[in-house]
Amino acid sequence: MKRLVLPLALAAALAAPAIACADEAIAKKNNCLKCHAVDKAKDGPSYKEVAKKMKGKPDAEAKLAEFILKGGKVGKEDHDPIKSKSPDDAKALAKWILAM
Ligand code: HEC
Numbered sequence: 001m002k003r004l005v006l007p008l009a010l011a012a013a014l015a016a017p018a019i020a021c022a023d024e025a026i027a028k029k030n031n032c033l034k035c036h037a038v039d040k041a042k043d044g045p046s047y048k049e050v051a052k053k054m055k056g057k058p059d060a061e062a063k064l065a066e067f068i069l070k071g072g073k074v075g076k077e078d079h080d081p082i083k084s085k086s087p088d089d090a091k092a093l094a095k096w097i098l099a100m
Contacts, residue, residue: 023096030083032093038100051100064094 027033035043045053054060066072069090071081082090 002094012098023092026089047097048100051098054098061094061098062096070092
């Protein structure tokens with residue numbers, strides 16, 4: 001078992017940048033970036049703002065993933081659910097946003 005750890009850690013380190021891009025690709029594919037940007041407000045708040053607001057809350061990732069998957073209300077406005085309807089995509093996006 002022990003001998004597996006190093007190669008795995010290495011693989012994870014090498015894969016990390018690719019994973020970050022994959023998450024951005026999911027956001028692009030689902031049109032999120034039409035209304036959101038990472039660090040400036042567009043129609044919607046920047047993802048850095050969202051991360052700041054959510055960080056430290058219990059279940060932040062689960063709540064965000066649920067919001068992305070099913071849509072919901074923020075204030076008075078409805079937010080559309082993710083186009084792909086994929087729970088995996090929603091989870092990946094929640095993680096991506098919270099890591100900002
Ligand atoms: C048509 C424009 C539009 C699109 C497309 C869009 N959003 Fe939003 N989003 C908004 C607006 C506007 C808000 C601010 C709250 C509101 O009015 O619903 C928001 C708020 C949010 C929030 C903050 C929720 C909170 O609790 O403060 C998150 C997270 C979010 N969007 C994620 C996403 C993701 C992920 C996608 C793609 C799957 C996406 N949005 C696509 C416009 C959009």
